[in-house]
Amino acid sequence: MSNETEQVQNEDVLAATADAGIEAASEGITLETQLAAATADIEKARQDVLYAKAEAENNRRRALEEIDKARKFAVEKFAMELLAVKDSLEMALSDQTGDVDALKNGVELTLKQLTAAFEKSQVIEINPMGDKLDPHKHQAIAMVPSDAEANTVVQVMQKGYELAGRVIRPAMVMVSAAK
Numbered sequence: 001m002s003n004e005t006e007q008v009q010n011e012d013v014l015a016a017t018a019d020a021g022i023e024a025a026s027e028g029i030t031l032e033t034q035l036a037a038a039t040a041d042i043e044k045a046r047q048d049v050l051y052a053k054a055e056a057e058n059n060r061r062r063a064l065e066e067i068d069k070a071r072k073f074a075v076e077k078f079a080m081e082l083l084a085v086k087d088s089l090e091m092a093l094s095d096q097t098g099d100v101d102a103l104k105n106g107v108e109l110t111l112k113q114l115t116a117a118f119e120k121s122q123v124i125e126i127n128p129m130g131d132k133l134d135p136h137k138h139q140a141i142a143m144v145p146s147d148a149e150a151n152t153v154v155q156v157m158q159k160g161y162e163l164a165g166r167v168i169r170p171a172m173v174m175v176s177a178a179k
Contacts, residue, residue: 082114123162128173131152133153143174153171154174
């Protein structure tokens, strides 16, 4: 081989080596750039997760506060209705006229106010006179002889009440005994 051929081959090798070095350097920069970008993406995702956790915790705390407020003030509307009833009763007690009929009329109007307050708040009266005994709504306190069919309510000792379909106090009743 001649020197010129060797020199051309050496230049080709050097050129190939240089190209490989540039590619390697170029790839290294690209890999480093990709690594930095991936690291930045991971950090952003971590921040997003932390933000989402904090937001969820804040929502949970707000919901608990709302539930607490709802419990505290659930009877507010009902209490406001009862204030009018209390005012009427106080006015009746402060009446010095001694007129029994006026007092009776005042008490009847007060009872109507109370009944209206109950209806607005879904408090329903259970008055089972003549109905069959229902152990879910009635509490039988005695059995009495009667011409009525057995287990029929013949006397109501104390009315019961339901709140939104749920019995809050069963009616205390006397039922007919079997013949």
